[in-house]
Amino acid sequence: MKKLKIFLNGLIYENPTLVIFLGMCPALGTTNKVENALYMSLCVLAVLLLSNIIISLIRKIVPNEVRIPVYIIIIATLVSIVDMLFHAYLPYNVYQSLGSFISLIVVNCIILGRAESFANKNNVLDSIIDALGFACGFAVAIIVVAFFRELIGTGALSWAGHSLQIIPKNYAISLFASNSGAFIALGLVVALYSFVMNVVKDNKKTKAAKTASESK
Amino acid sequence: MELFGIAFAALLGSNIILSRFLGICPFLGVSKKSSSAIGMGLALIAVVILSSLICYGLDKLLVLLEMQSYLELVVFILVIASFVQLLEFFLKKYIPSLYKSLGVYLPLITTNCVVLQVCLDLVSREYNLLQTLVYSLSVSVGYMIVIVIFSHIRTRLDNSQNMPKAFKGNAIALITAGLMAMAFMAFSGFSF
Amino acid sequence: MNKLIKLPLFLGVVGCLCGGVLSLTNYFTAEKIKKDEDRRANAAYIIHFSNLAHRKDVQVNETLVNGGIVSKLYAYDESNEYIGSIYTISAVGYAGKQNPIKFTISFSDGKPHHYVELGHGESSQGAAFMTWLKGDNNGDRLSNLEAGKTETGSSITYSAVNLAVSTCLADYLAEYTSIPAYTE
Structure with missing residues (x-):
């Protein structure tokens, strides 16, 4: 059960985008289309998983004084590799729209944060699950925002050049497809998430209070 | 005139936070008080200018060695990280008052997207x-x-009484940032 | 080993390892990336000459720039033989500098071959002009424009496009018989 708790931690309780607000830059910059958000979260998953594995493997032999530079070198190498592979093998139009956000994964606080606070203290299996949890949390958050922005902002969902117009273009609120719409959409999703979390917390509290008073 | 075009575009037209979505993490995290916002801003100005000069030189070197395309990212981020470390050490020794007022924000600049993006x-x-x-x-x-203006707005937001519980904190901050972005969009119509 | 040696040594080892992995990845992906780039760039020009295999970008001289030409290239086929020249034109018409009329025009066998409109500058006059230029048969009026001639008393847009095309034609006619085969 402890493994499941680690996974759910990254997905729900400490969701990087919606709760602890790390790695916000791609959450705003790559959410204009669901396709972009999906490929971005794929890159983050790859880098986070590999960096957690490697750092967890070498955690006992890295001298404490140089650990931050070592982590930075490893993460930067992984990001460069992912960038090169993306450029060569995945669709070019997505690579162009993601632009420099792939390179900016290197300064994404999620990766360095998890390396610092989890991977260098736990074994490889736990680190893998932690990486999966956080990457999934990030992915779910930005894909939801992207879906919201694309559907309401342009009225159509698109994938690899084909698009499906769901809401007629005249009724689409193009605010959400623009720059400021990114901020507003993310703010609304954060508010919605915190609302749902508060409701769940309150329910748990009233249930606990009820069982406590019943057992008296 | 071209320099003015570059300056205007970078300052207002395609502002690094509101148009290009970089440096958002400190934008949300540091802007709760205007004093910390000003401190962060000044530290960032120093780090960005100096690291961009260093990275300019390093890029020339890498192009010479023909390793530019794949070593660039690693070299740049190492330079930025070590430079911030050096700056922290230097400030601690020679200008301790400034070091104390910047506090924890100086090492945070390493993971600020702005510095790396300027170099790239x-x-x-x-x-x-x-x-x-x-x-x-x-x-x-x-x-x-942007960060200083935002910190002033944020102080007002945090003091308001009627904020719904779900919007408190970063949610309403993001929506406010969206309104600021709309205002700054007005600058994007200029061409020189 | 004391700390002063151990730490930089460790960093150096990690750095070299990572550098090695990076150059290995670069070795595998760089070729594919370059090939894709070339294919994408050539795609725009294959519309003009379907047997285009290589192209060579040429410096535009002052006459061409004054006529409104932005870039120029020679097209070669599979056997490295010269097919024709392609010019990219950005003519400032009625809509002004902000909305130029952009198109690429190709010449082959001593006469205009084909043109592709890139943008008519958000101006209804530009759009109407490009339609007129097409004539009844595609590119018909284009081949009748005499080299170096601009019509007086005609619209600003027409003069600009006419000047551009006739400058290209003059430039092409002057050299097309003597262009060498393609070399890397």
Whole structure:
């Protein structure tokens, strides 16, 4: 059960985008289309998983004084590799729209944060699950925002050049497809998430209070 | 005139936070008080200008060695990280008052997207030395302007009584940032 | 080993390892990336000459720039033989400098071959002009424009496009018989 708790931690309780607000830059910059958000979260998953594995493997032999530079070198190498592979093998139009956000994964606080606070203290299996949890949390958050922005902002969902117009273009609120719409959409999703979390917390509290008073 | 175009675009037209979505993490995290916002902004100006100059030189070296395309990212981020470390050490020893007021924000600048992005930009746009200087100065000043304005708005937001519980904190901050972005969109129509 | 040696040594080892992995990845991906780039760039020009295999970009001289030409290239086929020249034109018409009329025009066998409109500058006059230029048969009026001639008393847009095309034609006619085969 402890493994499941680690996974759910990254997905729900400490969701990087919606709760602890790390790695916000791609959450705003790559959410204009669901396709972009999906490929971005794929890159983050790859880098986070590999960096957690490697750092967890070498955690006992890295001298404490140089650990931050070592982590930075490893993460930067992984990001460069992912960038090169993306450029060569995945669709070019997505690579162009993601632009420099792939390179900016290197300064994404999620990766360095998890390396610092989890991977260098736990074994490889736990680190893998932690990486999966956080990457999934990030992915779910930005894909939801992207879906919201694309559907309401342009009225159509698109994938690899084909698009499906769901809401007629005249009724689409193009605010959400623009720059400021990114901020507003993310703010609304954060508010919605915190609302749902508060409701769940309150329910748990009233249930606990009820069982406590019943057992008296 | 071209320099003015670069400066205007970096400062207002395509502002690094509101148009290009970089440096958002400190934008949300540091802007709760205007004093910390000003401190962060000033520290960032110093770091961005100096690291962009160093990275300009390093890029020339890497191009010479023909290892530019794949070693660039690693070298840049190492340079930025060590430079911030050096700056922290230097401030601690020689200007301790400034070091204390900046507090925890100085090491945080390493993971600030703005610094790395400025270095990557000056490589991809092939700026010369003067353009690099103007560009890095305008970007960091633009960042500071937005973050300081935002901190003042945020202090008001945090003091308001009728905020719904779900929106408190970062949610309403993001929506406010969206309104600011709308205002700044007005600057994007200029062309020089 | 004391700390002063151990730490930089460790960093150096990690750095070299990572550098090695990076150059290995670069070795595998760089070729594919370059090939894709070339294919994408050529795609725009294959519309003009379907047997285009190589192209060579040429410096535009001052006459061409004054006429409104932005870039120029020679097209070669599979056997490295010269097919024709392609010019990219950005003519400033009625809509002004902000909305130029952009198109690429190709010449082959001593006469205009084909043109592709890139943008008519958000101006209804530009759009109407490009339609007129097409004539009844595609590119018909284009081949009748005499080299170096601009019509007086005609619209600003027409003069600009006419000047551009006739400058290209003059430039092409002057050299097309003597262009060498393609070399890397």
